Amino acid sequence: MMRRRIAILGSTGSIGTQALDVVARHPDRFEVVGLAAGRNAELLAEQSRRFGCELATTAADGPQALVRVAVDSHPDVVLAATDGAVAFDAVFAAVERGTAIAVANKELIVAAGELLVAAAARSGARLLPVDSEHSAIFQCLIGEELSGVAAILLTASGGPFWRSTREEMANAGVAQALAHPTWRMGTKNTIDSATMMNKGLEVIEASRLFGIPGERVRIVVHPQSIAHGFVVFTDGSVKGQLAAPDMRLPIGYALAYPERLPGGGLNGDAGSLRSLGAKPEQAHLRYDFEPPDFERFPCVGLAYRALAEGGAVPAVLSAANEVAVEAFVEGKVAFGEIAAIIETTMDSVGRVEPTLAGIRAADGRARQTAKALVERIERPTC
Numbered sequence: 001m002m003r004r005r006i007a008i009l010g011s012t013g014s015i016g017t018q019a020l021d022v023v024a025r026h027p028d029r030f031e032v033v034g035l036a037a038g039r040n041a042e043l044l045a046e047q048s049r050r051f052g053c054e055l056a057t058t059a060a061d062g063p064q065a066l067v068r069v070a071v072d073s074h075p076d077v078v079l080a081a082t083d084g085a086v087a088f089d090a091v092f093a094a095v096e097r098g099t100a101i102a103v104a105n106k107e108l109i110v111a112a113g114e115l116l117v118a119a120a121a122r123s124g125a126r127l128l129p130v131d132s133e134h135s136a137i138f139q140c141l142i143g144e145e146l147s148g149v150a151a152i153l154l155t156a157s158g159g160p161f162w163r164s165t166r167e168e169m170a171n172a173g174v175a176q177a178l179a180h181p182t183w184r185m186g187t188k189n190t191i192d193s194a195t196m197m198n199k200g201l202e203v204i205e206a207s208r209l210f211g212i213p214g215e216r217v218r219i220v221v222h223p224q225s226i227a228h229g230f231v232v233f234t235d236g237s238v239k240g241q242l243a244a245p246d247m248r249l250p251i252g253y254a255l256a257y258p259e260r261l262p263g264g265g266l267n268g269d270a271g272s273l274r275s276l277g278a279k280p281e282q283a284h285l286r287y288d289f290e291p292p293d294f295e296r297f298p299c300v301g302l303a304y305r306a307l308a309e310g311g312a313v314p315a316v317l318s319a320a321n322e323v324a325v326e327a328f329v330e331g332k333v334a335f336g337e338i339a340a341i342i343e344t345t346m347d348s349v350g351r352v353e354p355t356l357a358g359i360r361a362a363d364g365r366a367r368q369t370a371k372a373l374v375e376r377i378e379r380p381t382c
Contacts, residue, residue, distance in 0.1 A: 006030050006255060013037075029256065029261070034072075059086075070093055076100065078101050079255070080104060081105060095116065098124050100128060103130055106131070106189075107322070114208060117208055130247075130254050132247065134206060137210060140239040146212075148234050149234070151231075153219070155230075156198075160176060160193075172336075177194040199292070226285075298343075312352040312354050313346065320346065332374055337377060341374065349369055
């Protein structure tokens with residue numbers, strides 16, 4: 001069996017390190033040919049030695065270093081696992097060459113999804129979702145015609161504040177926002193889960209990736225995080241994908257597609273329950289589903305608005321959210337001010353053509369606007 005050549009953009013982050021864990025478990029199937037990291041040069045050097053990867057770069061090597069990893073390493077699959085827009089050029093360069101992209105970068109699809117999907121259609125590059133929800137929908141749609149799809153449902157854990165009032169959330173601290181009950185993620189994605197912006201961004205992603213209008217992309221809160229997504233068909237049938245809340249599962253599926261990796265089979269009766277998402281100590285399992293609360297989590301409504309307005313507006317939403325989340329983590333603004341910063345930025349940034357250059361321009365304007373808003377309300381630190 002020929003080993004699949006893997007390049008990872010964002011190898012020292014949460015998704016990148018879990019992807020390397022998947023690769024380490026299946027050395028007969030995968031070969032790491034390129035690694036790109038931000039500033040954690042020490043961990044990158046360790047990863048490079050461990051996997052025998054000769055092409056490894058950091059942010060200090062400049063933006064073209066990402067392109068080198070995505071293209072010059074001649075990968076079969078590029079895992080796009082960076083935050084923000086830093087890897088846009090690298091991903092588009094790989095797509096233009098027909099390279100498969102395992103997409104774990106929300107901002108990439110939110111801001112430039114229409115352009116990326118079109119570029120992939122032209123080159124024949126396959127876009128493989130890594131988010132657990134989009135991987136679920138991707139799996140449920142295999143063998144199905146889009147004309148038979150009535151709606152898709154993305155599940156949400158609800159995050160750490162699902163049972164909190166809006167007043168309780170308004171001045172919640174960073175530690176509280178980072179206390180996710182289910183998933184292990186990086187800081188940015190965990191805060192996005194607390195505001196539920198992650199789910200809003202995923203609605204935009206799903207619409208772009210699967211060609212489904214925004215009004216037919218729905219959210220359902222499922223605190224157990226075991227059922228990751230459903231497809232509702234026009235005849236009333238529903239298909240869902242379930243798995244334990246472990247990001248290595250959708251990562252492995254994307255890297256090995258269309259094959260499935262071995263090692264996750266049943267092991268007796270207890271294994272049957274665990275395969276449905278139960279923890280080892282659980283003797284029974286239940287699934288709960290609840291409607292989302294857009295009033296307590298206004299970021300979700302802002303995402304639907306950005307999708308409906310289209311153009312470069314989703315890029316504005318994404319950039320403003322990055323700035324607001326960073327300001328919250330740094331103690332400059334309150335948790336309850338994140339949504340207000342995003343909304344004001346969306347109201348302030350003018351229309352921009354949805355070209356890659358236009359999206360970059362919208363991203364820059366949004367960041368400037370959001371940073372100015374942060375400066376106006378910044379709290380003194382002790």
